[in-house]
Amino acid sequence: xxxxxxxxxxxxxxxxxxxxxxxxxxxxxxxxxxxxxxxxxxxxxxxxxxxxxxxxxxxxxxxxxxxxxxxxxxxxxxxxxxxxxxxxxxxxxxxxxxxxxxxxxxxxxxxxxxxxxxxxxxxxxxxxxxxxxxxxxxxxxxxxxxxxxxxxxxxxxxxxxxxxxxxxxxxxxxxxxxxxxxxxxxxxxxxxxxxxxxxxxxxxxxxxxxxxxxxxxxxxxxxxxxxxxxxxxxxxxxxxxxxxxxxxxxxxxxxxxxxxxxxxxxxxxxxxxxxxxxxxxxxxxxxxxxxxxxxxxxxxxxxxxxxxxxxxxxxxxxxxxxxxxxx
Amino acid sequence: xxxxxxxxxxxxxxxxxxxxxxxxxxxxxxxxxxxxxxxxxxxxxxxxxxxxxxxxxxxxxxxxxxxxxxxxxxxxxxxxxxxxxxxxxxxxxxxxxxxxxxxxxxxxxxxxxxxxxxxxxxxxxxxxxxxxxxxxxxxxxxxxxxxxxxxxxxxxxxxxxxxxxxxxxxxxxxxxxxxxxxxxxxxxxxxxxxxxxxxxxxxxxxxxxxxxxxxxxxxxxxxxxxxxxxxxxxxxxxxxxxxxxxxxxxxxxxxxxxxxxxxxxxxxxxxxxxxxxxxxxxxxxxxxxxxxxxxxxxxxxxxxxxxxxxxxxxxxxxxxxxxxxxxxxxxxxxxxxxxxxxxxxxxxxxxxxxxxxxxxxxxxxxxxxxxxxxxxxxxxxxxxxxxxxxxxxxxxxxxxxxxxxxxxxxxxxxxxxxxxxxxxxxxxxxxxxxxxxxxxxxxxxxxxxxxxxxxxxxxxxxxxx
Numbered sequence: 164x165x166x167x168x169x170x171x172x173x174x175x176x177x178x179x180x181x182x183x184x185x186x187x188x189x190x191x192x193x194x195x196x197x198x199x200x201x202x203x204x205x206x207x208x209x210x211x212x213x214x215x216x217x218x219x220x221x222x223x224x225x226x227x228x229x230x231x232x233x234x235x236x237x238x239x240x241x242x243x244x245x246x247x248x249x250x251x252x253x254x255x256x257x258x259x260x261x262x263x264x265x266x267x268x269x270x271x272x273x274x275x276x277x278x279x280x281x282x283x284x285x286x287x288x289x290x291x292x293x294x295x296x297x298x299x300x301x302x303x304x305x306x307x308x309x310x311x312x313x314x315x316x317x318x319x320x321x322x323x324x325x326x327x328x329x330x331x332x333x334x335x336x337x338x339x340x341x342x343x344x345x346x347x348x349x350x351x352x353x354x355x356x357x358x359x360x361x362x363x364x365x366x367x368x369x370x371x372x373x374x375x376x377x378x379x380x381x382x383x384x385x386x387x388x389x390x391x392x393x394x395x396x397x398x399x400x401x402x403x404x405x406x407x408x409x410x411x412x413x414x415x416x417x418x419x420x421x422x423x424x425x426x427x428x429x430x431x432x433x434x435x436x437x438x439x440x441x442x443x444x445x446x447x448x449x450x451x452x453x454x455x456x457x458x459x460x461x462x463x464x465x466x467x468x469x470x471x472x473x474x475x476x477x478x479x480x481x482x483x484x485x486x487x488x489x490x
Numbered sequence: 491x492x493x494x495x496x497x498x499x500x501x502x503x504x505x506x507x508x509x510x511x512x513x514x515x516x517x518x519x520x521x522x523x524x525x526x527x528x529x530x531x532x533x534x535x536x537x538x539x540x541x542x543x544x545x546x547x548x549x550x551x552x553x554x555x556x557x558x559x560x561x562x563x564x565x566x567x568x569x570x571x572x573x574x575x576x577x578x579x580x581x582x583x584x585x586x587x588x589x590x591x592x593x594x595x596x597x598x599x600x601x602x603x604x605x606x607x608x609x610x611x612x613x614x615x616x617x618x619x620x621x622x623x624x625x626x627x628x629x630x631x632x633x634x635x636x637x638x639x640x641x642x643x644x645x646x647x648x649x650x651x652x653x654x655x656x657x658x659x660x661x662x663x664x665x666x667x668x669x670x671x672x673x674x675x676x677x678x679x680x681x682x683x684x685x686x687x688x689x690x691x692x693x694x695x696x697x698x699x700x701x702x703x704x705x706x707x708x709x710x711x712x713x714x715x716x717x718x719x720x721x722x723x724x725x726x727x728x729x730x731x732x733x734x735x736x737x738x739x740x741x742x743x744x745x746x747x748x749x750x751x752x753x754x755x756x757x758x759x760x761x762x763x764x765x766x767x768x769x770x771x772x773x774x775x776x777x778x779x780x781x782x783x784x785x786x787x788x789x790x791x792x793x794x795x796x797x798x799x800x801x802x803x804x805x806x807x808x809x810x811x812x813x814x815x816x817x818x819x820x821x822x823x824x825x826x827x828x829x830x831x832x833x834x835x836x837x838x839x840x841x842x843x844x845x846x847x848x849x850x851x852x853x854x855x856x857x858x859x860x861x862x863x864x865x866x867x868x869x870x871x872x873x874x875x876x877x878x879x880x881x882x883x884x885x886x887x888x889x890x891x892x893x894x895x896x897x898x899x900x901x902x903x904x905x906x907x908x909x910x911x912x913x914x915x916x917x918x919x920x921x922x923x924x925x926x927x928x929x930x931x932x933x934x935x936x937x938x939x940x941x942x943x944x945x946x947x948x949x950x951x952x953x954x955x
Contacts, residue, residue: 330662333663333664333665340542341544419664419668424668428593428671431679432678435679439682439685442685
């Protein structure tokens with residue numbers, strides 16, 4: 164049941180009627196001044212039976228807006244299981260509360276009933292209660308406050324997202340690999356693996372011994388692929404099924420042949436062999452040059468030494484000194 | 491007889507201090523980089539290995555532990571091989587092993603096979619490369635040895651900065667198998683570095699035969715050198731705490747509430763400062779006035795490191811941790827640059843090949859206990875402060891051992907003020923004359939206590955011409 168907006172839509176009600184309504188509202192105002200716990204001032208509102216009879220958990224979320232809010236306010240909520248949901252929007256303005264038009268929308272569809280509006284001081288409260296049972300009720304719920312400008316608050320309901328792995332998995336032909344999908348704090352009902360054939364997602368069947376799916380814990384799944392071929396490379400998807408929807412993760416598998424790293428390896432080996440050969444050959448060449456050349460006085464000394472029969476070391480300093488002086 | 495040793499030709503045992511030594515230095519730089527940065531580079535693949543083999547993080551951490559155990563623990567084995575076959579053949583074989591291990595690992599079907607290939611075989615290969623490269627560096631440099639050590643040690647942070655992103659890139663492009671294969675190829679470059687290690691041809695001393703034959707395969711007589719024993723004990727205690735802060739600083743930052751990227755930046759700061767601290771420390775240690783006291787400089791750098799740890803434990807915010815990383819980086823670089831330089835100065839060229847193997851073996855135990863014990867302490871108390879205090883205490887203790895030990899124990903020897911010369915003297919006195927030829931002792935004495943660095947000529951029977 165709509166309160167003020169309905170009356171406003173009835174086109175310029177008489178000021179007396181408005182005043183009466185405001186008095187009714189004022190008397191029915193909740194005792195708590197902050198307005199965070201919004202008691203229903205409208206006790207005649209019929210509650211949905213599901214809300215009373217089920218044993219789902221309850222979720223409450225709140226968005227605050229003012230007339231000066233420049234951007235729409237959004238709140239992201241992750242939901243795994245069916246719940247009773249209680250959404251509240253509060254709007255603070257200095258202007259006339261009666262002139263504010265309050266609406267709720269799910270995605271872009273206007274919601275007709277089951278939301279409540281009340282006012283305290285200069286703040287307008289609106290509350291929407293509903294139950295989320297399946298994926299149809301998931302989505303974005305928005306509350307709108309229209310004065311001259313429209314202020315909007317959005318609650319986005321999503322199923323838990325899976326951990327994204329950015330880097331591709333690299334494996335080799337003939338090897339085996341394990342693709343893992345993990346959900347941090349959630350427990351999906353079911354996991355499914357898909358591989359892409361072109362652009363079509365094909366479910367991964369457990370064929371022969373090639374694919375083995377291992378689910379030891381409820382929040383993770385492992386797909387083991389053995390005897391990899393190059394065609395096995397590509398995109399793989401793991402789907403997590405919740406009561407309220409599906410979530411998926413993309414894993415890229417790259418299968419290389421052994422030749423791929425072998426090429427840089429062989430290039431390095433060739434470089435090493437070349438360098439070692441060069442160094443050893445240079446050394447041999449330098450040694451040969453030393454043995455045969457007689458230009459340098461030091462080499463000369465060696466030449467002389469081999470001629471010298473006694474080679475007494477004591478003479479050496481004097482010999483060399485003479486040699487150097489002689490040069 | 492002694493005068494001839496002083497004025498040997500360029501193909502003699504006298505260190506070139508340049509020339510081909512720069513190529514040797516480059517090779518040492520690359521190999522140091524691979525040896526220290528490789529365990530870290532492999533760790534970027536751990537997540538994929540966990541996924542592939544369905545194992546936990548502690549199982550993959552075993553790979554790093556086995557690598558470190560092989561790098562440090564096979565020290566004496568490497569010493570024996572070098573003394574028997576010479577540096578270059580050992581390094582070429584080591585490079586092949588290291589590469590083969592990674593190539594084999596790329597075909598593994600179980601984590602145990604990865605332990606054996608990446609852990610044992612590659613670890614052994616890297617060890618067979620690392621030790622001989624230091625030995626060759628010691629042979630090629632004498633006057634400029636501290637600088638050479640500092641520059642070679644700078645390979646570690648440079649490669650750390652390069653190999654980890656490269657490992658990540660390889661993993662993204664080729665997966666872990668392809669990544670291991672290509673890393674194996676890169677390790678083959680250690681063979682290139684091995685080829686650079688041209689042996690220094692010793693001029694044959696007439697009447698004494700080839701010097702090599704009288705050298706023992708593993709010279710345990712280093713243990714009679716007090717300086718060496720002190721160094722080995724101090725180094726082992728230091729290694730208990732030295733590697734803890736880099737392992738835990740990022741988690742510490744995250745614990746304080748720092749976002750992930752900012753926390754990772756701390757290690758970048760540390761590494762960057764380390765790159766420049768090492769050559770700088772080498773330069774300082776090479777200055778004429780400082781060189782005789784390099785042991786004290788080393789113990790000061792350990793003290794600085796421990797002090798930085800203790801100060802860092804009080805850090806309460808990101809700024810404090812950045813300051814800690816800067817000072818830790820400086821001290822870490824100093825320690826890294828000086829650790830082998832000081833060992834070379836203490837034991838001398840002749841015994842270095844055996845000494846380094848023994849020191850690395852003693853450090854192996856500490857390196858395997860250190861970071862995991864820090865982890866245990868953290869698990870027990872959940873307070874990062876205590877881990878840093880523990881690390882600081884361990885490093886400070888080692889610094890005090892070295893400082894006080896050298897100050898008191900070595901000085902007690904008759905009259906000589908400089909520690910290295912005193913150790914040389916003592917060593918000469920203890921060594922039985924019939925142990926090796928006279929020439930060898932001269933060679934050793936010359937190389938161990940260069941008179942020019944002490945500023946005076948030591949008059950002993952051997953050096954008086």
